Structure formats: C-alpha cells, structure tokens
Amino acid sequence: MEPKTERAADRAYLLLRREIIGGRIPAGSHLAEADLATQYGLSRTPIRESLRRLQSEGLVEVEPHRGARVVDWNSFDIEGIYDLRALIEGFVAHRAADRLTDAQLSHLAELCDRMESLTAQGSLADAEVMSDFAQLNELFHGGIAEAAGADYVIPARSMLVVLPVILQALHSYATVDFERSNRHHRELLSAFRSKDAEWASSVMTSHVLSSKRRLMEAIRDKSKESAAVMELPPPKTSADQVSA
Amino acid sequence: MEPKTERAADRAYLLLRREIIGGRIPAGSHLAEADLATQYGLSRTPIRESLRRLQSEGLVEVEPHRGARVVDWNSFDIEGIYDLRALIEGFVAHRAADRLTDAQLSHLAELCDRMESLTAQGSLADAEVMSDFAQLNELFHGGIAEAAGADYVIPARSMLVVLPVILQALHSYATVDFERSNRHHRELLSAFRSKDAEWASSVMTSHVLSSKRRLMEAIRDKSKESAAVMELPPPKTSADQVSA
DNA sequence: TGGGCAGTGATTGTATGCAACGTACAGGGT
DNA sequence: ACCCTGTACGTTGCATACAATCACTGCCCA
Structure with missing residues (x-):
C-alpha cells in the first residue's frame, strides 16, 4: 500500500x-x-x-x-496563490461531490476525527503536533482531489499546496482557528453526503479563503512585531551556502 | 531575444x-x-x-x-480539463486586466491581427496554417498569463493547454469558429483596455467554454462518422513501438 | 496439460569521467 | 583611477560504463 x-x-x-x-x-x-x-x-x-x-x-x-x-x-504573491487555490479546490470539491464513494467518505470522516482530537488536546503550539495536523489536513484535501478523478489537477495543486503548508508551519495559530477549520471540514462532509456539488464547492472556497485571510493577518502581525528588530539591517551571513 | x-x-x-x-x-x-x-x-x-x-x-x-x-x-476527461481551464484562464484574465502594460496590449493586438489575417485567407483547412494559428493562439493566451504576473499558474496551465492544442489540431473547424474565436479575443482586448477585470474574466471564461463546446461537438460528429469503420475491431498492429 | 521457476536478454537506474560554460580575479592598458 | 581582457577555477551538461530490475522464454515437474 x-x-x-x-x-x-x-x-x-x-x-x-x-x-x-x-x-x-x-x-x-x-x-x-x-x-x-x-x-x-x-x-x-x-x-x-x-x-x-x-x-x-x-x-x-x-x-x-x-x-x-x-x-x-x-517574493511570492501569497494572496494570488490562495485565490487560485480557492478556485481549484472549489472545482475539485464540486466534482468530488458526485464521485465520492462511501469508503472514501468515511476515510475523510476519520481524518476529521483525528484532526479534531489533535485540536482538543490543545497542544497545537507544539511544532510536532502542528506538523501532524498539517499532514492530516493535506491528506484530507488530497483525498478529495483524488476522489474528484481529475488527474490533471495534480500539477496545478502541487505548487499551490506547498507554499501554504510552509507558511502555516511558520506562523502560530490560535485554537479557534483550528476549530473553525474543523467545522468547515465537517460541513464539507455534510455537503458531500448529500451530494450537493454547489454546496460543497462554496464551502470549500470559503474554507480556503478564510484560511488565506487568517494567514495574511498572521503575517501582518508578525512583520509588525519584528519591525523593531529589523531596524538594524540583517547580517549578511549564510543564505548562500547550504553546507552548514 | x-x-x-x-x-x-x-x-x-x-x-x-x-x-x-x-x-x-x-x-x-x-x-x-x-x-x-x-x-x-x-x-x-x-x-x-x-x-x-x-x-x-x-x-x-x-x-x-x-x-x-x-x-x-x-482516456482523458476532456470536459473536465476544459472546465478547469476556463476557471484558470478566467482567473488569469482577471489579474491581467490590472497589470497589462501598453506594450503588452499592443503585442496582443498584433497577435490578433495575425490570427485574423490567417482566418481571412480562408485556408485554415491546411494543416500548416492551422498549426500557425494554434501557435499564435497559444502565444496570445500565454502572453496574458505572463502579464498576470502569477508564476504559480505556469505548472497548472502547462498540462491544461497541451490537450486542447492536440485535440484542436485533430479536428477540423469551420471558418465561423475561428471568426468567433477572433471576436472573443478582440472583446478581451477591449476589456483589458478599459481595465475591467470582471469583464475580462467573464469574456475569457466564456471563450474557453465555447471552444470546449465546439470541440465536444466535433468529437461527437467524428465518432459517429467513424462508427461504421469501427464495426470491425481495429487491427492490433503497431501502437507499441516507436521505431517505425 | 498446466503451472511454476530459473536463466537470459533487454531496459532502466546509478556512478563517474570529460568537455563546455560561467565566474572571479589579477594584470596591463588607456 | 577605471575599464578591459586573459586566465584559472569551479560548476553544470553530456557521454559512457556498470549495476539492478524486469520481462520473456523454455524447461521441469506435478
């Protein structure tokens, strides 16, 4: 397997x-x-x-x-990437609604369970747990994409998913953010179960857009916070040789 | 250059x-x-x-x-590919509307000129001319994508553009089809010149969807036409070695 | 007679040597 | 002092040799 x-x-x-x-x-x-x-x-x-x-x-x-x-x-256009991703994930959800098998649905539900239990533990500040959550999340979305039966979205998603994963790992979120994400996932499952493609698509779109907004805020806060440190220019060490 | x-x-x-x-x-x-x-x-x-x-x-x-x-x-899902492509090209056009420079606009206009002159020649049944037209068309859409300043759409487009090019080359279209396509391109330019992102996006979307519909009809016609030939199963020769 | 199995040929995966290109630095000329 | 150029070095691009894997055939055995 x-x-x-x-x-x-x-x-x-x-x-x-x-x-x-x-x-x-x-x-x-x-x-x-x-x-x-x-x-x-x-x-x-x-x-x-x-x-x-x-x-x-x-x-x-x-x-x-x-x-x-x-x-x-x-140098990346984070907003643009999320906007396009919202579009594509919405498309994927729309298609998946008609195609998801019961087995796939219950697998997605199980992933939801695990994400929720991680959230309930409350230890999401821990980088380890955070990484697990991100992986589950990726499996969730990837599973939907797979069920959509559209291989041609794979190259499109490959680039669009990487950056969000990186950035979300770099910023810390509050428990409420994960709870909202979990609620979105559950609502997606509801839409899928009722085979309502339009509903599923719109939930997915708003899910991605909300996480975009949350990330943009996190970035803004962090850049403010580090503004004081930035006053003296960063040392020009490293950043040009991989060999540590 | x-x-x-x-x-x-x-x-x-x-x-x-x-x-x-x-x-x-x-x-x-x-x-x-x-x-x-x-x-x-x-x-x-x-x-x-x-x-x-x-x-x-x-x-x-x-x-x-x-x-x-x-x-x-x-084995490919042509409709799905075109649907996703309509979405992405619409997104690209939306972004490009705000960013196209005058130089880029006039370059696109020139491409339109050349496509129109090819159409006017009326020799589009010729595979050679057809190929030129397809290339100009790709340059047109590619130019818009480039102007959109969103590098992350490149991998997404790479796969989505290939199949349409192949399929369109395989089927013959009437002059009216190219004329309609040219009109769409001109209207796109109008939308770009007035920096109307919504207009540009919707024109682009309908442009792609109309070409999808046209292609689907061509395929349907062709499969009907060759139905008689298909009655005896195809010989299992070749198709497994490139060396002619 | 049918199925499994080992051997063989062909093809892909990896390592390494060599050539071509790009970069940096030093020297000389204006 | 500045710029231009030639040279030397490091890196990438390509070719080729070798190792590992797979497919296929023919044989043996149940």
Whole structure:
C-alpha cells in the first residue's frame, strides 16, 4: 500500500523537499549538485533528477549552467496563490461531490476525527503536533482531489499546496482557528453526503479563503512585531551556502 | 531575444513534445531511452531529462524500471480539463486586466491581427496554417498569463493547454469558429483596455467554454462518422513501438 | 496439460569521467 | 583611477560504463 521508495532519486527528492519546506535550507541558497551528492551519499545523477523535479514544482529555480537555487518565499504573491487555490479546490470539491464513494467518505470522516482530537488536546503550539495536523489536513484535501478523478489537477495543486503548508508551519495559530477549520471540514462532509456539488464547492472556497485571510493577518502581525528588530539591517551571513 | 536553445536536453524535449503533440508517436507507445538517444544523436542522459519533464506535464507516464509511455488521450476527461481551464484562464484574465502594460496590449493586438489575417485567407483547412494559428493562439493566451504576473499558474496551465492544442489540431473547424474565436479575443482586448477585470474574466471564461463546446461537438460528429469503420475491431498492429 | 521457476536478454537506474560554460580575479592598458 | 581582457577555477551538461530490475522464454515437474 505504501509505495516503498526504492529509487535513490525518489529518496533524494523527498529528503530535499523536506529540507526546503522545513526551512532548514535558507531561501536563495545555491544547491550545488556535487555537495548534495556527497551529503546524501549518492552520485550527481539522482540529485539532478530531484532538482529538476523540484523545479517543476516551483520549489527551486535553475538556470542553465548556473545551477539551482531555493526560491525565495518572500517574493511570492501569497494572496494570488490562495485565490487560485480557492478556485481549484472549489472545482475539485464540486466534482468530488458526485464521485465520492462511501469508503472514501468515511476515510475523510476519520481524518476529521483525528484532526479534531489533535485540536482538543490543545497542544497545537507544539511544532510536532502542528506538523501532524498539517499532514492530516493535506491528506484530507488530497483525498478529495483524488476522489474528484481529475488527474490533471495534480500539477496545478502541487505548487499551490506547498507554499501554504510552509507558511502555516511558520506562523502560530490560535485554537479557534483550528476549530473553525474543523467545522468547515465537517460541513464539507455534510455537503458531500448529500451530494450537493454547489454546496460543497462554496464551502470549500470559503474554507480556503478564510484560511488565506487568517494567514495574511498572521503575517501582518508578525512583520509588525519584528519591525523593531529589523531596524538594524540583517547580517549578511549564510543564505548562500547550504553546507552548514 | 529568442532564447536560443543550446542545451541538448531542451532540444530533445521540444522535439519529443512536438512529435507527441503532432500525433506522430501513437498513444501508448513505449519510449525506450536508448532508441530515442540514437534517434536524436544524443546520449540517454538528456533524453531521460526530457522524459521526466514530459512526465511532469502529463504527456507521458513513467513507471519505475519500466520506462515511459505516451499517455492515451482517449482516456482523458476532456470536459473536465476544459472546465478547469476556463476557471484558470478566467482567473488569469482577471489579474491581467490590472497589470497589462501598453506594450503588452499592443503585442496582443498584433497577435490578433495575425490570427485574423490567417482566418481571412480562408485556408485554415491546411494543416500548416492551422498549426500557425494554434501557435499564435497559444502565444496570445500565454502572453496574458505572463502579464498576470502569477508564476504559480505556469505548472497548472502547462498540462491544461497541451490537450486542447492536440485535440484542436485533430479536428477540423469551420471558418465561423475561428471568426468567433477572433471576436472573443478582440472583446478581451477591449476589456483589458478599459481595465475591467470582471469583464475580462467573464469574456475569457466564456471563450474557453465555447471552444470546449465546439470541440465536444466535433468529437461527437467524428465518432459517429467513424462508427461504421469501427464495426470491425481495429487491427492490433503497431501502437507499441516507436521505431517505425 | 498446466503451472511454476530459473536463466537470459533487454531496459532502466546509478556512478563517474570529460568537455563546455560561467565566474572571479589579477594584470596591463588607456 | 577605471575599464578591459586573459586566465584559472569551479560548476553544470553530456557521454559512457556498470549495476539492478524486469520481462520473456523454455524447461521441469506435478
């Protein structure tokens, strides 16, 4: 069931992706193939493949003969990404409403249960729990996308989902935010059970847009908060070499 | 100005893509790396890169240790793809309305001119002219997407644009169809010039949906037409080896 | 006769060597 | 002092060799 990743290229891809998303490799870092190869104990070939894959997902930029660099999140249009994502997830929910099987529905319900129990524990400030929640959330939305039976949304979603995950991991939310998200998910399930595509679509759209709004506020607060620190320019260390 | 493609991998990618889109490689063909390498006079390395790129665009499927196969169009959900594309292109047009520069606008207008002159020539049955028209059309829509300043739509569009191009090339349209398309483009320009995002978005959406409808009709007609031929099952020759 | 199994050929995955390109720095000229 | 250029180094791009995996055939055995 679990596609045990045997290929070295896959392992390298997953590891690198994890490093980047986790923020352990600073934005703008130059990713030298040889360095990564020795670091992961592989040759350059699978590393190259990984980098190209990450490029197609928009996680790294690579210029010919000049190598790959981790993209700079700060330069991204967060609002635009969320707007498009709201559109696509709404579309996906609309299609899924007609196609979800009972088994898929109950699987989604189970994911809801687990997210709610994490929320109830109240320990969402913990980065570990936070990460678990994010993963469950991704499984929930991914499950809907899968049920929609539209393979062509996969490349579209691949890039649109990454950034939200990163950003949400970087900011801390209150319990009420998770509770609202959980309520949205439950309402989605209701819409799905009644096979009401329009309802499902609109709930999904508002779900994404509300999380966009919440994130924008979190960013605004954080940038205010760190305004004082920013007064002295940041030291120009690092940010140009991955080898810690 | 012209990004002269020097890298062998890029050339191979473009050529292969052209072959696939042009239908010269039948759906389901097994793409053996060594064959392609000798065929293009390259080594397997750049070929591999091309195949992986085509995979991320959804043009080929590749299973570990089992190689790449050209995807089968017939199994695709054409309506769904067009529906999603209508959504995304509408979104793109909405954003572009606020951002298009005068230079970009006049460039789009020039593309319209050229498409109209091709239509006026009336020789659109010619595959050559048809291909030129399709390319201009892609430049038109691509230009709008670029002006929208939303890099994150690129992977989304990459897959959504390919299939329409293929299918439209396979079916013949009447002059009135192209004229309608040209009118839509002109109206889009009007909306852009008046910076009316809502108008632009709705024109774009209806533009895509109308071309979807037209395509669906063409497919229906063609399948009826060839129903008689289909009565005896197709010979199981070819379709499994690219080497002619 | 049918099914399983090992061997063989072909194909993909990975490692490594070499060539081409880009960058940085030092030296000389204006 | 500034700019231009040539050279040296590091990195990427491509080719090729080798290893691992898969598919297929023919054989053996129940």
